[in-house]
Amino acid sequence: MESKALNRRKFLRTGAVATAGAASALAAPAIVSAQTPKVLKMQSSWTSSDIFQEMAQQYADRVNEMSGGRLQVDLLPSGAVVQAFQVQDAVNDGILDAAHTVPAYWYGKNKAASLFGTGPVYGGDGTLMLAWFTNGGGSELYRELVQDILGLNLVGWFCMPMPEQPLGWFKQEITSADQLQGLKYRTVGLATDVMQSMGVSVTQLPGGEIVPALERGVIEAFEFNNPTSDRRFGAQDVADYYMLGSFHQAAETFEIIFNKDVYDGLDPDLQAIVRYAVEAANTANFGLAMDNYSSDLQKLINEDGVNVRRTPDSVLAKQLEAWDEVVGKFGAEDAFFQKILDSQKAWTERVAYYMLTNQAGYKQAYDHYFPGKLTF
Template sequence: MQTKSLSRRKFLGTGATTVIGATAASALAAPAVLAQAPVTIKMQTSWPSSDIWMDFARLYIERVEKMSAGRIKFELLPAGAVVGAFQVLDAVNDGIIDATHTVPVYWYGKHKAASLFGTGPVFGGSATTMLAWFHQGGGKELYQELTQDIMGLNVVAFYGFPMPAQPFGWFKEPVTTVADVNGFKYRTVGLAADLMQEMGMSVAQLPGGEIVPAMERGVIDAFEFNNPSSDLRFGSQDVAKHYILSSYHQASESFEFMFNRDVFDGLDDDLKAVLEYGVEAASTAITALALDNYSADLVRLQEEYGVTVHRTSREILAAQLEAWDKIIPTLEADPFMKKVLDSQREWVERVTFYELMNSADLALAYEHYFPGKLKMEA
């Protein structure tokens, strides 16, 4: 983003009428605004150019550019164009790029608390529950405390798109017991790595574009990324044929739309609002596109590529909860992380009680209208 654009905007918005005089203000104002060059924001994502998540980033960009009447333009870049997928936080903080479309778990190495805003235990809350916690339950303020007060980062970020729970992953053979996965070399990220290690696996934390090559070389035995569409585009079906859905390792996550604070603060107030509330607009659009593509691509994986879809066994799901029980006290040794976890527990206990008590039994209704399609593992 160029400083000249910001300085000129401030001049035209504040000082010009004083210099030229009130009599000329009405003649100058409209042409001056129209003549301004758009502000260009360089946004690099953490995703390969082929990933559906690049399409999600474009949904956000399209909305912002239209709502800003063309006063904001984006230069959208895939992972690796400027920095690696896991380096986007540093790049935004340092002003190397203006913005990023990422997930907080990708900077988990900077502070473990980052994972609580994307891949924590969530205590039974869904991604929608936890995104609501971020906006209404104190999460936004805790995130600001982490990034501004504790880490001293020069960034501002907004959260959108409650992701469906992530699959347990891709395996060469079906697994149903904890013993089946003991000793596996497994790809995941963030606190999910601690969880899988607690269950007897060794973990490699890799960005999406490196997963399938690692599986081909035997660096890992199994992996998860996020969803059927991304997995299909990565070529997961070429290295494994058993796709196991449902897991507590990343039951809740949302995208992080992050901006360099100097870039953000240099914008007019209405453009700041467009960037912020554009996330909410895009969140709805992304959810619709995701449900359409994820479900259609799950069918493709089965019908076109011979993938067998399973649901994670109750034994493994129960073992994941027990592993979280061991990990949580170690996290709570950090006062800030305990504050976040306490806040999430309080929110989930109240909100999810309402959600569970009020929601219809969707599986019962689905089985009624589409009998025999659901295959629930023991």
């Protein structure tokens, strides 16, 4: 009986300790969530009406929710603090804590920047090139460019493998590369050099300035990115032909950057949330894109009367020749530029071989179930 009494007292003591510990553990999140959140000011390179801003918001929402109220990403559209092409400088200088952009917008600092978003097409798409960044050495090369070569106080990651960008919007159907000669055209990044090599007169503009530039005669044709963005800023009101498929920007992704001091100042678990929210946004962005891009393409055709065409293979072949000329020139001038090209080419040779050899003919399957719908 004495033994039973002692065991009972021991159980009550340990039970009380365990209960107190559990209560403390349960109370901890309430204490954390009651703290004033650290606000991170992030600006994008996109207007508030662009679907890209929605994609940036998907990233911000995931950081906010996963941090349990300890972080609050305050996302602003292009122009709220700085212009679209200036977000990298603003993050580097500490004016912004973070930005959602693309590397083609700062390739003026170093042309190798564009290789992380608008580089040559060796046979892989945006998904393959995102895999190069995460698993093929791209992240190390990006860090070397940003921090060692350019000396910027930044860290960054990539997400959302974009589909091939259309050749763009024109006032007549493009059936030959000869029609591009002398045409005043908008694009960005290394695509400017590629199109100039084909005889095009290129102007670089952020998305929000494209239609006004066309109306003023600054440009005669343009590309931006996708059917949803293009339709939202009124491309269908100023051009009749939408040429899909192009090699000028065929493997682009978003770039999410943080001021390195701000990032280093976060607790390790918050650093992990900031990083891994990029991967979470990748999935969310792609789903949003596929739903909207496909729907808006049908609206462009059926509601807006746009003539949608595929870019001819002869034009694509000229683009590949232009890429060879451009990267050959810059690679000979800059060893680091060539270092990135060599890494991408080796990765694509192996990985695209697997992908292209393994893939069944999706067009064949589509034609089987939806006969006559595709016209190419």
